[in-house]
Amino acid sequence: MNCDESRERTVDRWISGLDEAQRMEWSRHLAGCAECREQNASLDEMWNSLGAFPIEELGRAMRSNFLQVLEAYRLGAESAGRPRRSPVTAGVEWLSGLWPRQPLMQFAVAGLALVLGVAAGTLLTASGHDQQRIAQLDSEVHQMRQLVTLSLLQQQSASDRLRGVSWSVQVEPADSEVLAALITTLNYDPNVNVRLAAVDALKRFSASQPARRGLREAIARQDSPLVQIALIDWVMEAKDRGSVESLENLNRQQDVNPAVKERIERTLAQLH
Amino acid sequence: MDQIREGGVSHLAALFDRHHRALFRFFWHLCRSRPLAEDLTQEVFFRMLKFRGTFQKGARFTPWMYQIARNVHTDHTRKHTELPFRDERGESEFEPVDPDLSVERRLLQASDVAMLRRAFDRLPADRKELLTLARYQNLKYEEIAAILQCEEGAVKTRVFRAMRQLSEMFFQLSGRRAS
Numbered sequence: 001m002n003c004d005e006s007r008e009r010t011v012d013r014w015i016s017g018l019d020e021a022q023r024m025e026w027s028r029h030l031a032g033c034a035e036c037r038e039q040n041a042s043l044d045e046m047w048n049s050l051g052a053f054p055i056e057e058l059g060r061a062m063r064s065n066f067l068q069v070l071e072a073y074r075l076g077a078e079s080a081g082r083p084r085r086s087p088v089t090a091g092v093e094w095l096s097g098l099w100p101r102q103p104l105m106q107f108a109v110a111g112l113a114l115v116l117g118v119a120a121g122t123l124l125t126a127s128g129h130d131q132q133r134i135a136q137l138d139s140e141v142h143q144m145r146q147l148v149t150l151s152l153l154q155q156q157s158a159s160d161r162l163r164g165v166s167w168s169v170q171v172e173p174a175d176s177e178v179l180a181a182l183i184t185t186l187n188y189d190p191n192v193n194v195r196l197a198a199v200d201a202l203k204r205f206s207a208s209q210p211a212r213r214g215l216r217e218a219i220a221r222q223d224s225p226l227v228q229i230a231l232i233d234w235v236m237e238a239k240d241r242g243s244v245e246s247l248e249n250l251n252r253q254q255d256v257n258p259a260v261k262e263r264i265e266r267t268l269a270q271l272h
Numbered sequence: 273m274d275q276i277r278e279g280g281v282s283h284l285a286a287l288f289d290r291h292h293r294a295l296f297r298f299f300w301h302l303c304r305s306r307p308l309a310e311d312l313t314q315e316v317f318f319r320m321l322k323f324r325g326t327f328q329k330g331a332r333f334t335p336w337m338y339q340i341a342r343n344v345h346t347d348h349t350r351k352h353t354e355l356p357f358r359d360e361r362g363e364s365e366f367e368p369v370d371p372d373l374s375v376e377r378r379l380l381q382a383s384d385v386a387m388l389r390r391a392f393d394r395l396p397a398d399r400k401e402l403l404t405l406a407r408y409q410n411l412k413y414e415e416i417a418a419i420l421q422c423e424e425g426a427v428k429t430r431v432f433r434a435m436r437q438l439s440e441m442f443f444q445l446s447g448r449r450a451s
Contacts, residue, residue: 007428010432011432014406046388046438047435058292058296058310059306059307063288074282156311157308159311190351192318
């Protein structure tokens with residue numbers, strides 16, 4: 001055995017292990033070669049020390065977040081070839097989708113509900129002074145929702161940003177800061193699922209001019225076929241003639257996904 | 273995977289249960305951020321869904337999965353400028369090392385594990401990735417070779433060179449020389 005083969009044996013021992021014959025042959029080489037012996041001892045110790053690196057635990061919510069997004073994907077894929085649901089079913093599903101999975105967030109939502117309940121109860125028996133206090137309380141709740149939304153949208157984790165998008169629909173009436181944050185998310189978020197959720201959220205605010213403009217302008221910026229299709233579907237639903245030019249430009253591009261192209265042509269035919 | 277390829281999206285949850293911990297560990301060693309490692313892990317599964325048509329029927333799943341994971345990591349590092357490594361503790365907080373101890377003994381000291389971590393973080397991206405696959409993922413030679421699309425012999429040589437570079441960086445950082 002030469003020194004090159006001895007080096008290979010060092011790695012073999014780490015990854016696949018050695019049989020008895022290989023081990024004996026290698027030991028004979030190491031006994032007669034001080035350089036290989038020292039190098040092997042030093043690297044071997046280092047290899048073992050690599051195993052001592054501490055590793056963080058997985059977040060508990062990771063699995064449930066993944067399953068949530070997977071379910072949304074599956075439903076989205078199924079709904080493409082399925083008749084529309086009744087408004088009641090859609091409403092119930094939408095409401096249940098808003099209910100957060102995290103106990104902490106559930107607690108926060110319950111707290112909010114309590115505040116709103118107290119506010120509503122007081123409103124029924126309100127005097128002039130009380131009404132002023134209720135208006136103040138209402139404004140504080142609004143600000144708190146806005147703060148939670150904006151903060152979640154800036155998180156590093158895509159799951160948190162997804163929750164931020166869900167929270168945004170609770171900020172009614174549409175708040176300019178929240179709309180701007182949603183449009184930025186739609187245009188620049190690296191995660192396609194977050195961008196898809198941002199399209200859905202902006203669709204709810206599409207009566208507002210900035211939200212409509214944001215959705216139109218996003219058509220040219222998106223490179224994901226999934227997001228492009230979601231935007232085209234919005235154009236079709238909203239019968240937004242202001243998007244015609246953006247759709248025609250996208251349709252002229254060489255590398256457009258065939259499914260996207262087909263959807264654009266169908267939408268343009270309906271709008272013309 | 274064959275079932276997912278045929279359109280059974282719900283089977284992805286079973287693959288997730290089987291492989292997400294290993295993928296999380298892979299990304300965690302490369303980026304050392306739990307939220308980021310979790311996001312990248314999820315991204316691998318969504319790309320599996322997106323590119324399920326590229327999985328060859330009867331092919332081995334693990335190399336295909338790690339090839340996607342490597343692409344996810346490469347795309348992430350391309351998009352985000354890597355920040356220079358900063359250890360949470362200052363240099364002065366590392367315990368002084370007894371010069372009379374052997375190198376092997378010194379390595380057992382906690383401060384040396386932290387120093388080794390710093391050396392590991394400073395390795396070139398491809399070597400860090402290779403050592404992560406070889407040391408932490410319990411993969412066989414042929415699997416690593418399939419992931420890296422090279423010969424098994426090349427894997428041995430590359431792992432040895434990466435370990436030697438790690439050793440040099442470690443001794444350089446600690447201001448000592450190997451015995």
